[in-house]
Structures are given as structure tokens and as C-alpha cells.
Amino acid sequence: DAGVTQSPTHLIKTRGQQVTLRCSPKSGHDTVSWYQQALGQGPQFIFQYYEEEERQRGNFPDRFSGHQFPNYSSELNVNALLLGDSALYLCASSLDERLETQYFGPGTRLLVL
């Protein structure tokens, strides 16, 4: 039973560029959430997707956008990258039973130079 997978594992970009991160949920899960974890901090909620719609959003600017596909996989897009966007980006999947446990992928480490 495959867990949550994310790609790529590492990424280096320069300021002003755009980046797309990808996530495949755990088998049987239909909800995907994205988190940003800066060095030495706890993960911060970016947004959550269910039925291909953004259901909930954290305190992140519009430069952060996402998408969920019919197979439940998801993408996180960040435009106009800033140095402060350097972080570990974590994807989590869950079932849409209210407050089912979220299971996390290994993350994508993004470095913005």
C-alpha cells in the first residue's frame, strides 16, 4: 500500500521564478493538504483540496495556488518566488471523514537563491 508521495525531493530556484510541486495521496484518500515548514519551525497550513476545490486556506498570499486532479493527486504552485519561500513543503492526505488523520509525504525541499 503506497503512502503519500511527493516530487521532486529537492529543488533550487532563483528569486522571481515559478515552481510546481506534486503530490500523490495515499491509496483510498481523497483530501490533500499542503504545509510549509521553515527551518526550525512547525509546519504552517497553506490550503486543503477536496473534490478538486480549495476547501480551506491558511494565511498565505495569492502567489500560492494549487490544484487537485480527478485522481486526487495535487499540485502546489508558487509564483514570483522570494527568498523567504525557501522551506520544506509537505503534502498530507486524508479521507474526507471529518477530521480523519492526515498522513504526510516525505516533502520537497525548496531553496530559493
Add this chain to the structure above:
Amino acid sequence: AQKVTQAQTEISVVEKEDVTLDCVYETRDTTYYLFWYKQPPSGELVFLIRRNSFDEQNEISGRYSWNFQKSTSSFNFTITASQVVDSAVYFCALSEANQAGTALIFGKGTTLSVSS
């Protein structure tokens, strides 16, 4: 507002010592869930436990135990007879039931170092 506080930034113990990681939360809701996750150096968050606000029973799983006290808004995690493999960052998290979604609010984490 929702908030999770893990006051202990770093804890160092010697193998076989018992260690307790503290977690204090704030929420206006009566229905909520609390979680603990472990983050080893590889970076992946590993789920340890979920507790709902109506279940204050303590739980034990092997060397791990959790103490949930609504009166003090605390959800503490104890590792008995710690091992080197327990070295990791541990996060406590909160999720409220009345939100449109199920966002997790994390504390800043406690780094546990277990030496042999």
C-alpha cells in the same frame, strides 16, 4: 484563536531515561482533535496518535503514553525507557471540528536527543 505551545525547545536525555514532552493548546471549540507527530532527520512527519476532545482517557502504546487533561488544556507525551532511535523532533497539533476543512495547527516542536 487556535494555538499550540510546546515550551520545551530541546531536551537531551541518556538512553533508558523517561522523558515527557509538554503540549498546551488553546481553542474556543468544544469539539476538537489533538495529534502528535514525529519528524526524524529524513523530514517525513510520522503520525503517532489522535485524540478527540471528548475522550480524556490516557493511552499507552508500548513505550509511549499520552496524558490528556482538558482542565489544563494539555496533551503531554511520555516516552519510557528512551532509545537512541527516539531522537527526532516531536510536534503536537490541533484541529477544530467546526472549520470548513481540517487544517492542522502545529506547535513549534520539541527536539529530543537521546544519547547512548
